[in-house]
Amino acid sequence: MTSSRLKKRVIRERACASSLRIARDVVRGDVEVTDEEKIHASFRTIESAFARRGGTGWVFERMSVIRGGGGARAVSSRASVVRSRGRNGESRDGALGRCRAKTGERDGTAPHYSVMMDEILSAFRDVELRAHVDGTLGAGGHAQAMIRTHPEMEHFIGFDVDASAHAIARPRLERAREDARGGEAGALKVSLVEANFRQMAQALEAMGGIHRAGIDGVVLDLGVSSMHLDRAERGFSFMNDGPLDMRMGPSAKTSAEEIVNAWPEEEIGRILRDYGEERHWRLLAKRICERRAAKAITTTRELVDALGNVPGKWGSIHPATRTFQGIRIAVNDELGAVEDVIPAAIEALRPGGRLAIISFHSLEDSIVKKKFRFYAGQAEPLGETFNRYMDQPEKPPKVVKLITRKPLVPSVDEVDENVRSRSAKLRVCEKL
Ligand SMILES: C[S@@+](CC[C@H](N)C(=O)[O-])C[C@H]1O[C@@H](n2cnc3c(N)ncnc32)[C@H](O)[C@@H]1O
Incomplete structure (x- = not known):
């Protein structure tokens, strides 16, 4: 290990240890940190405690602990804090946000690292998310975090074309649902839809049309998951031999x-x-x-x-x-699906609701950028062939405002931890 990597690791481990201290501070007396099981249980208690105090925003994905001579020591963590409140009501941003393991996995129970997690959570921090749609459920990493940080959520709707993603995400969402409600799972309705997100409008309509212009948030984290790339039999990987397939789901x-x-x-x-x-x-x-x-x-x-x-x-x-x-x-006609879903997602949003899209390909990002600009009332950039005698482009509707003028990209630390995140770009818009 190079000295700078070693240094980073030491800093991370210290950060993890200090997160534990902060956490124990917060619910002093409630929590006795002795072993891994208890740590998990303790963090769930802390989250619920925060939720009860109205200081929501803690996201604990994983805390691996070994017991050393001096007691519990955190060796790796997938935890992050979006916004928390100390005992004196002060805001403690990012107290755990720096604790990430080098494994590329954000959660020990999931084979996928959810990219730009902090940025996604920040994008919805001030939005009251009663009805939330995740169009690319994958392992449910983003979905789980959104459910935990938004205890006000009443209906979560997750799409994925891939049945195996549902199988992985379902139990994780169940845990998040329990965590968010301090053990009362019933209050949040979870609907999982095994379909292409380009059918979002029809699928929401089939849920009784109650969500027409009533959705508070939509997240799309485009492309394939680590589960696709790591499973040779799916045929996505040039590193492992498998049948030449690459279909994400039966719609391809x-x-x-x-x-x-x-x-x-x-x-x-x-x-x-x-x-x-x-x-x-x-x-x-x-x-x-x-x-x-x-x-x-x-x-x-x-x-x-x-x-x-x-x-x-x-x-x-x-x-x-x-x-x-x-x-x-x-x-998988991935670009066609993005073209189709943006207008449907914007239409489904209520005023003040937000759409966040993470793309990994320049053409995908270009579609997202142009569509967002179009719906923000900014004319499409004119092609070279345009001349002023041609018809003017149709005046675009102004139904959203841009929250990100330039795309957000992952931090250096994140790319260092998970090289697959290197080309990620996040754009967010808000319905007017
Ligand atoms: C990058 S992963 C999402 C990971 C997820 N955000 C998480 O944190 O675990 C993308 C997922 O979206 C799914 N997907 C890609 N294109 C889709 C589409 N057009 N409709 C529905 N699901 C799609 C893939 O099957 C994959 O599981």
Whole structure:
């Protein structure tokens, strides 16, 4: 371990230890910290205590503790505080926010690190979230944190196309629901929808239409989850051999195998160029087509082999990264889904409600930026071909205000902990 990494780790461990002290301070007498089980239970007590005092905002995801000679010592933590109140009513921002483990996992029970957690929670800090939608449930990390920090929540609605994400998220949401209510789980209604978020309008309508313009918050954390990338059988990873699939859910009609073996070379080149942002798209599309002429490409390893040596300096990213990304985006029509969901989400929001979108791809971010600007009443940037004799673009409606003029990006610490967060961008708008 380099000395700067060691130093960071020491700082983190100290921060964790001091969080424990703060926590014990807060409910002095209520909590006896002796072992890991008790720590978990204690933190739930603290959260409920905070909720009862109206000083909500604590988010405890995980506190791993070892018992040393001197008593309990926190070795890693996935805890963060959005806003807490000390005994004298003073605000203590970020007391636990710096405690993050190096594992890339934010929660020991979930195989996915929820990116930009603090920023997402801050975006909704002052919003009364009675009805909240998470369009990309994944492992339920963001959802869990939102439920815990908003005890006023009455209805949580989570979408994911992937049935396995629901299986992971469901018990975690149940725990968060109990935590947020100090053990009374009944008051919060949780509806999980196994569907593409582009069907958000229809799905909300099917819930009785009660949420038409009545949703307080929508979060979208686009793209794939670590569960997709880490499971070879899903075919998303160039690191592990698996069938060439890449479908996030049953709504994707075409698999990666079909694209790679049946699409014309120009079309494959186009998705590598546009979705993969691959500079060598022509060369790589040609190599794929040459290989498939000899034998169908059916596994991720065969595709990596077909690509061969990709020219250029690759640094920390694998030469097949861009190709896999381009094919995955095409398989799941990810950009089309983002285009469709933004107007539906904005329509579902009540005045003052917020929409927050984390994107990982420049084209995705560009769609989010343009749509947000359009609905904020700012005309689309005019293309080069525009001239003043052409029709003026339709006057855009002004139904939202931009909360983030420039996208927020993860902190250096976060990227250091979880390299997958490096390209994340968060944009937030508010319904007028
Ligand atoms: C990056 S993960 C979300 C992680 C989640 N925010 C968390 O904290 O655990 C993205 C999830 O969204 C799902 N997803 C992606 N596109 C979707 C779409 N168009 N409709 C519904 N779910 C989608 C994926 O299956 C994946 O589980």
